[in-house]
Amino acid sequence: MSGMTASHDAAGAGGAIAQKAKVIQPAWVRVVHWINAVAMIMMIMSGWQIYNASPIFNFTFPTTITLGGWLGGALLWHFAAMWLLVFNGLVYVIAGFLTGRFRRKLLPISPSGVIDDTKAALAGKLSHDDLSTYNNVQKLLYVGVILAGVVVVMSGLSMWKPVQFQELTAVFGGYDSARVVHFCAMAAIVSFLVIHIVLAVLVPKSLRAMIIGR
Ligand code: HEM
Numbered sequence: 001m002s003g004m005t006a007s008h009d010a011a012g013a014g015g016a017i018a019q020k021a022k023v024i025q026p027a028w029v030r031v032v033h034w035i036n037a038v039a040m041i042m043m044i045m046s047g048w049q050i051y052n053a054s055p056i057f058n059f060t061f062p063t064t065i066t067l068g069g070w071l072g073g074a075l076l077w078h079f080a081a082m083w084l085l086v087f088n089g090l091v092y093v094i095a096g097f098l099t100g101r102f103r104r105k106l107l108p109i110s111p112s113g114v115i116d117d118t119k120a121a122l123a124g125k126l127s128h129d130d131l132s133t134y135n136n137v138q139k140l141l142y143v144g145v146i147l148a149g150v151v152v153v154m155s156g157l158s159m160w161k162p163v164q165f166q167e168l169t170a171v172f173g174g175y176d177s178a179r180v181v182h183f184c185a186m187a188a189i190v191s192f193l194v195i196h197i198v199l200a201v202l203v204p205k206s207l208r209a210m211i212i213g214r
Helices: 001-022 027-053 069-100 103-107 113-124 136-160 166-171 175-202 206-212
Strands: none
Touching: 027 069, 027 175, 027 206, 069 103, 069 136, 069 175, 103 136, 136 166, 136 175, 175 206
């Protein structure tokens, strides 16, 4: 009887390990990822409305893809979503370092690995069998978008409080160039998002793993 219990326990433990091993995206990553997605979309759409009030380039964004209705409304959205984006981003970055996730999942990235994986992707030969390991191109894009997130927040802060954060504003070369940097970082994030969403839809089970973990 005790032998049966022991083997039952062993089977139970084995099952639990197998169950744990199957987790591709831990719960904390999924929660911060989706909060980030909502916050980013609010920031981008309200940012486009703010830009439209005083465009830096020779175009404006169609109002149907903007948020806030007018400059004042868009600023309220932008400054509200900013708290969500920054606090959630801090949780992700701090936990990413403390849990060792950044080191395990996003490093190392080798130039030859990026070239090889790009060639394989273009030839349609890049394997997506193991979703728990990122390829070199993925790692580069993820590290790139995290850095673009840091630049967008820093340049945003330098425009939000240019007197209190004057040293930061100076790092960006003043208010007007901080606007250009902020716009370029947004453009990099939006370009990432286009590729990211297409791949999330195309690569089997990747979206599911970011929703239910497995
Ligand atoms: C709103 C639509 C979005 C969808 C459908 C989506 C989907 C996904 C999926 C399926 C994964 C896991 C894919 C994989 O195995 O590589 C993932 C990971 C990731 N996504 Fe997104 N995502 C979205 C928005 C965003 C945004 C706005 C950002 C940042 C600007 C972002 C940044 C990331 C990063 C950095 C990872 C890797 C996370 C880690 O492993 O620590 N995503 N996303």
